[in-house]
Amino acid sequence: MIDETVPIWSVKQAILRCHVSRWRRAIHHKRRGSPMPVKDIPIPTPVTQPYWDALDRHELMIQRCAQCSAANFYPRLACPSCGSRRIDWVRASGRASLHSYVINHVPAPGFEDEVPYVIAIVQLEEGPRMMTNLREVVIAPEALPLDMALEVTFEGCGGRTLPMFRPAGTAA
Numbered sequence: 001m002i003d004e005t006v007p008i009w010s011v012k013q014a015i016l017r018c019h020v021s022r023w024r025r026a027i028h029h030k031r032r033g034s035p036m037p038v039k040d041i042p043i044p045t046p047v048t049q050p051y052w053d054a055l056d057r058h059e060l061m062i063q064r065c066a067q068c069s070a071a072n073f074y075p076r077l078a079c080p081s082c083g084s085r086r087i088d089w090v091r092a093s094g095r096a097s098l099h100s101y102v103i104n105h106v107p108a109p110g111f112e113d114e115v116p117y118v119i120a121i122v123q124l125e126e127g128p129r130m131m132t133n134l135r136e137v138v139i140a141p142e143a144l145p146l147d148m149a150l151e152v153t154f155e156g157c158g159g160r161t162l163p164m165f166r167p168a169g170t171a172a
C-alpha cells in the first residue's frame with residue numbers, strides 16, 4: 001500500500017541519498033587502499049599429504065590401484081574404477097599432452113598481475129588428466145595446439161609447491 005503522506009520527491013531524494021552514500025563508501029574504501037587479494041592456497045588432507053610432500057621434492061606422484069592397476073588423479077581413499085582401497089603411490093613421468101585449455105582474461109582473486117594466463121587440462125602419460133596452468137608458452141591459440149607435448153615444472157606458491165606444465169624439451 002502506498003503511503004500518500006510521503007511526497008514522491010522525498011522518495012526520490014531518499015533513493016539519491018542512498019546512491020550518494022554508496023558512492024562515498026566506495027571512494028572512502030579506495031582512498032584507504034584495500035589489500036590486494038591473495039591466492040587460495042591448497043590445504044593438504046591426510047589423503048593428499050603424500051602428493052603435496054612429493055611436490056616439495058619436485059616429484060609428481062599419482063595413485064595406482066593395487067587391485068585393478070588403474071592410474072588415478074586426484075588422490076582418493078579408494079580406486080574410482082573398482083572401489084579398492086589398496087592404493088599405491090607412484091611417481092609420474094611428468095610427461096603429458098595438452099588435452100584442452102582456455103586463455104583466461106578475467107583473473108581469479110590473487111591472479112590480477114598474471115592475466116592473460118592459460119588454464120589447461122593436461123593428460124598425463126600414465127592416463128589421468130589434471131587441471132593446471134601452462135608456463136613458458138606464447139599465450140595465443142595458434143601457439144597452443146591440442147596434443148602438444150608437455151612436461152611438468154614446479155612452482156612455489158604461498159609456501160606450497162604446485163605442478164605446472166610447459167612445452168616438452170624446454171628444460172636446458
Ligand SMILES: [Zn+2]
Nearest residue numbers: 065068079082
Ligand atoms: Zn582399482
